[in-house]
Amino acid sequence: MNNKSMINKPSYLVILLTALSAYFASVSVLASCQLPQGIDRFTPQQQDNTLPAAPVNIINYWATWCGPCIKELPTLNNLAKQGIAVTTIHVGNKPKQIQTMFNRLVITLLPQTYIADFSPVRQYGFNGLPATLIAVQGQIKYKVAGYIETPEAELAKWLTCIAK
Amino acid sequence: MRLLSCFTAITILLAGVSSAIATPLSFFLEEQHLGSVTEKNWPGKYLLIGIGYTSCPDICPTTVMDLSSAVAGLGAKADKIVPIFISVDPNRDSVKNIDLYVKYFSPNMVGLVGNITQTTDVVKTLSATYGYSLEGKPVYPPLPSQYEVYHSAYIYLYGPDRQLIDVFGYGLGGDKISQKIATYLKIESL
16 A cells, blocks of 8 residues: 555656646746737636637637727638637627628638627626637637737737747 | 727716716707607607717727617517617718618617717717817817717616616626616506
């Protein structure tokens, strides 16, 4: 019994040290990537456990009646082209209007997901659209209220940086 | 640096609502299909009113969405309420544009717009506020080509007698507004 316990102790220690090392490495990466202006650090009261554990995932709430939302869709599509996971969620059950807008803007890589109303967006403290969350390894870490003003190249560079 | 948006101004103005005693609703505005309308249109109906404009620069308030979902949430009693969105940017919002905008949210939504005097009058009767700014400084009609709009963002419920019943804060959400309206309708039916 004692022997077994002695054998397992170093294994636990290795696991613990590995986990701590991975945690501090990820914190260090996030800290070393310079946060672009307009993007805020954010820890929601409750994480969305349904998010895929992609290195980085952009969750963008938008609507076809919202000018700034439409303005940033091509940028999000371009980020998706670069391999960044982007989840667009339209606020309002309007599949036909979503399809029409995507056709008009030649948006080919973004999902046409929709939700009925604004309540799920409001729970993250947003009061308008567009509203964007950025998750790292499935955990929401950043938010942008309103149009993402960060230039596309700078945004892509930062997202690639925090994905490491 | 992000420009001071209308939305930021809305938030700031939330604290500045007038505490004056509400006066009965009164307006003279235009509607795409009805032409000139006043508060006497829609007799016997409650009016749920929000103000705003359609050309949000970098963030769009959800006022019209809240108006729409608040009324939809009333189910069979929804026909007792007329949701109305009034533009405070008549310089850019035509009667046709505001109608197209509100109909996106609900076929029953009414979009109204007037001239600058009529807009000022209806905003005054609501005890609301609005104005225009450029680079942080107020501007007045005739407006420059570029300007921002700021306004208070409450939602107002008026009864069939056009007396103010309640005022709902921005961000309360359609569900909660709906629940409160349902309470008033229940009281009325007792």
